[in-house]
Amino acid sequence: MQKIFLLTLVTAAVLLSACSDRVKDTHPQQLVNKRQAIFKKFTKTLEPMGLVARDRQDYVKADFVASARALQELSTQPWAYFTADGNYPPTRAKPAVWSQAGEFQQAQDNYLAAIDTLVQVAGSADLAAIRVSVETVQKSCKSCHDQFRSDRQ
Numbered sequence: 217m218q219k220i221f222l223l224t225l226v227t228a229a230v231l232l233s234a235c236s237d238r239v240k241d242t243h244p245q246q247l248v249n250k251r252q253a254i255f256k257k258f259t260k261t262l263e264p265m266g267l268v269a270r271d272r273q274d275y276v277k278a279d280f281v282a283s284a285r286a287l288q289e290l291s292t293q294p295w296a297y298f299t300a301d302g303n304y305p306p307t308r309a310k311p312a313v314w315s316q317a318g319e320f321q322q323a324q325d326n327y328l329a330a331i332d333t334l335v336q337v338a339g340s341a342d343l344a345a346i347r348v349s350v351e352t353v354q355k356s357c358k359s360c361h362d363q364f365r366s367d368r369q
Contacts, residue, residue, distance in 0.1 A: 239306035248307045251297035254290060261287045262353065265334075268343075269350035277339055280346070284331075284338035287353075291331045295324055308366050323360040330356045 241249040265283050267273035303314055313320050334349040 241306055243301070243304060247297040247299060247302040248304070251294040251302075252308075254294040254297075257290050258287065258357070261290060262350075262357075265346075265350050266354065269347045275341065275343060275346070277341060281335075281338045284335045288331050288335050291328055310364050310366050313364050320364055323356075323364065327353070327356045327360060 241247075261283055264273060265280060265287075268275050268280060298309065298313055298320075300314070303309065303311065330349070330353045334346075334353055337345045337349050340346070
């Protein structure tokens with residue numbers, strides 16, 4: 217009976233995924249998948265720091281510093297996947313990423329600078345400075361998304 221249930225469950229999952237209208241990344245280098253995976257890691261890494269900044273989680277210096285450094289390490293990684301041949305479905309990047317390369321580079325620089333500041337204050341236990349720094353990083357993300365990311369999937 218368990219085998220039948222498991223087989224039914226697996227079959228249903230396969231059928232549902234086949235019915236999905238989500239476009240697959242078929243590029244040989246899977247540039248979109250790679251950069252999206254890194255951006256998801258950004259979110260997972262930044263979320264706990266946001267909870268601390270909003271007083272929803274206690275500040276634990278070692279954890280916060282580790283998260284800030286992990287975000288800093290991730291922060292340089294996705295940009296290499298925005299190559300000239302990286303503008304294809306299922307990208308959510310707007311054409312402005314490529315047509316306004318200078319502005320896109322400036323958005324990256326702003327983000328990297330915000331991350332560097334976050335790392336500098338992460339271990340200070342100065343919650344006011346930490347709040348401001350986390351908010352600056354989040355605003356940097358939002359600003360870039362507003363200018364360079366489409367809501368379509």
